[in-house]
Amino acid sequence: MIGNSGANFSRRLKDFPSSPIRKLVKYADEAKKRGKEVYHLNIGQPDIPAPDYALKNFAYRIPEVVAYTHSYGLEDLRRLWAEYYKDIGIDIDYSNLVVTTGGSEAIMFALFSIADFGDNAIVFEPVYTNYLGFAEFCGVELRAYPLDVRNGFHFDNLNGMEKLVDSKTRAIIVVNPNNPTGVVLSREEVELIVEFARRHNLWIIADEVYKEFVFEGDFVSFLSTGYEKVIVVDSLSKLFSMCGARVGALVSHVREILEGVLKLGQARLCPPLLGQLLAIEVFKDKDSYRKYLKQVKDEYRLRRDVVWQESEGSSEIKIYKKPEGAFYVVAALDVENAEEFAKWMLTDFDRDGRTVMVAPAAGFYVSDRGKDEVRIAYVLNSDKLRNAIKILKEGVRVYKNRG
Ligand SMILES: Cc1ncc(COP(=O)(O)O)c(C=O)c1O
The missing domain is CATH 3.40.640.10 (Type I PLP-dependent aspartate aminotransferase-like (Major domain))
Structure with missing residues (x-):
């Protein structure tokens, strides 16, 4: 373990931004150790398998x-x-x-x-x-x-x-x-x-x-x-x-x-x-990859619609316009500091043993805007996603009313 070694390292290393996507991972790990299930909406790692026809042939x-x-x-x-x-x-x-x-x-x-x-x-x-x-x-x-x-x-x-x-x-x-x-x-x-x-x-x-x-x-x-x-x-x-x-x-x-x-x-x-x-x-295999891409796109569209429907009209999670692509959306939350809130969701909150991890959006800004926003990556299936958005809304309500 290098501690007070007096090692000189670069200012650039010190100043290098930490990823807002991974920043709160240690709190998620601790929550899991305490037996909680964490819905990960923080990272763009899809749960969707790679094309199976390609995986099979690749092995040979x-x-x-x-x-x-x-x-x-x-x-x-x-x-x-x-x-x-x-x-x-x-x-x-x-x-x-x-x-x-x-x-x-x-x-x-x-x-x-x-x-x-x-x-x-x-x-x-x-x-x-x-x-x-x-x-x-x-x-x-x-x-x-x-x-x-x-x-x-x-x-x-x-x-x-x-x-x-x-x-x-x-x-x-x-x-x-x-x-x-x-x-x-x-x-x-x-x-x-x-x-x-x-x-x-x-x-x-x-x-x-x-x-x-x-x-x-x-x-x-x-x-x-x-x-x-x-x-x-x-x-x-x-x-x-x-x-x-x-x-x-x-x-x-x-x-x-x-x-x-x-x-x-x-x-x-x-x-x-x-x-x-x-x-x-x-x-x-063009036919196969076209078919695959269509299925995946349909799945993401479905999930986009779930996030949209579950947050529509809500005062806790505001999405002002339906996102048209990719599998992300930036939502404004009814909190002042979304990073504090995102951390609190992992350290202090759960519903029936489940909680949600989102990425504070401030890290996606060069300026100091975006403090009340989070990025939601819809990389979970619709049922989990619906549940996750419900938990997130409830989290905002409880957070706002906590003593
Ligand atoms: C907009 C954008 N560009 C580039 C990348 C880099 O991805 P990779 O290096 O895995 O191709 C990502 C990954 O999330 C991304 O979202």
């Missing part, structure tokens, strides 16, 4: 030598993945797609490729919390463009965004469909962003890892807008419920980015072979 594909692959990933996978893109109406060549170790690595590669230490990038807040960490890694300052829970985090103009731009502004980061808000950008919103980026010659880093989970409206990829300076982050973690396989991708039309990313890719050698082999099995 594991080679004797578990070797490195090309730093860009296996060409077979890149070709199949590019086919998938063509299928959803986005025309890319396999050479436009680089396989990464999860979408997480694609985010880092994207930021590293377009920004130097001390540069900045604009994010819509709330934003997927790990962007705060990735920006810290790359020495990039995030500048927040505030969206409002009461508008369901949508916008009809980008007034005020100009003020965030200076000579060091390199990019706008957009997550669509959104984690944590569940928003799917309308075509008009996408066009507003493209127009702004064009005017200021900015990159758009578009994180589209939830693109298959759109319940209302159409998904518009930034790759199909005709704007060149786009880097898309993709991932199979959520799409095919294979988070642990660590397979993501970076996609761009810009050759220099792809060539530069090869150097980054070579520095970390390669993305995981086994995850890539599983991904090949998934993509090889």
